Amino acid sequence: MRDKVVQVLEIKMIDKRVNTFEEALQGIADSSTVLLGGFGQAGSPVELIEALIDQGATNLTVVSNNAGEGEFGLAALMKAGRIRKVICSYPRSSGSFIFEELYESGKIELEIVPQGTLSERMRAAGAGIGGFFTPTSAGTLLSQDKEVRQIDGKDYVFEKPLKADVALIKAHTADRWGNLTYNKSARNFGPAMAMAADLTIAQVQEITNLGEIDPEHVVTPGIFVNRVLEVKLEN
Amino acid sequence: MPLNRNQIAWRIAQEIEDGSYVNLGIGMPELVANYIPENREIIFHSENGILGMGPQPEKSEEDGDLINAGKKPVTLLTGGSYFNHTDSFAMVRGGHIDLCVLGAFQISKNGDLANWATLDNSKPPGVGGAMDLAVGAKNIFVMTEHCTKDGTPKIMEECSYPLTGQGVVNTIFTDLAVIDITSEGLKVREKINEISFMELQNKTGAPLIESDIKELSPPVL
Secondary structure, eight states: HHHHHHHHHHHHHOOOOOSSSSHHHHTTTTTTTEEOOOOOTTTTOOOHHHHHHHOOSSEEEEESOOOOOSSSEEEEEHEEEEEEEEESEEEEEEEETTHHHHHHTSSSSEOOOOHHHHHHHHHHHTTOOOOOOOOOOOOSSGTTTSSSETTEEEEEEOOOOOOOOEEEEEEEEEEOOEEEEEOOOOOOTTHHHHEEEEEEEEEEEEETTTOOOOOGGGOOOOOOSSSSOOOOOOO | OOOOHHHHHHHHHHSSSOOOEEOOOSSGGGGGGGGGOTOOOOOOETTOOOEEEEOOOOOOOTTTSOTTTTTOEEEEEEEEEOOOOOHHHHHHHHTSSEEEEESSEEEEEOEEOOOOOOTTTTSOOTTTTTHHHHSSEEEEEEEOOOOOOTBBBSSSSSSSOOSSSSSSEEEEEOOOOEEETTTEEEEEEOOOOSHHHHHHHTOOOOOEEEEEEEOOOOOOO
């Protein structure tokens, strides 16, 4: 009798852990919109992004605060010619030469979104909100062609939710239910992106047993996460 | 002598009230943190998710997961906290940040700020968090040289570069003067002794108001 109960529990077990990059990235289609976590290198899922080159998806629209640096991670994916369009707040960082080359030769499209608007648009998508009015960008080039409404005497710009097919994020600790904690300022866009995508894949430093993350410390609840892959990195 | 950047930073730091939540823009404004008077507790916010940001660590203590908005390694003070971008910009837009210090390409007489793009379209633009900070912080101080390298005034009737925010600047701190943007116009609060009011006016692209101007005299830094 006892054995039977255990068996039933095992069948119903939720397990979001995957063991390989192939499993983690399975099913990402060409022309997808992909959210990439990170602010500069902090929180950037570099290993997942590089594995996406091998996975092969192309013609991607990528949402990322920055446009990559050096020739690794996002810059490597760009160099491989997989990205059609980048949506970001600040593409010009020192070392973003791959993006700049592609931009200047007209090989990549760029949409600039103010940083707070970028994260709020993803939060809205994840929260089922049909858009919002923000004072950010009122009276500037970035609100051209957008609805502007005066609310209590102040101008606000209508911004739509930014939904995506896939999110690749980096967190610190996960469990098999996909609960996540982050490390310091590497948290940045992770929680908003996890909410906004149909398929959220997190690379983490460590996967622990269920119950080992203090419930009070869970930052992204597992409901927003589909797959977790342990990628141990040296500090 | 016109102020050097450290001296402009020093002057701004004297103006920051005890207990303020402050965001310092990337680049020159970051210097302000070095000159906060002792006995004032100021909490620095970094838009990538830090409150209670501390100074740059020793090389051996650097942590790639603990950086500021300029992506340089920083530390966290005791009592500091981490949070995600959505919460961070709720603090910004929601009027919870007392003061933001930003750099500028141009400032207009009514407080319009241009600091994110020029008219050169060959390079990709980047706005970062500047537009959110410009509209959201309770006070905006601009830290800038009075003129560009070729002597063109940065303070003008109307900005010719794309705006970051409309009517957002409260006070401009330059290497020559401290100027408040008021409903009556650009009021010179302080200037260095070496130049006359007329000389300062000639270096400014919009009319200045002269009333009870004090000397701008920082220590040697």
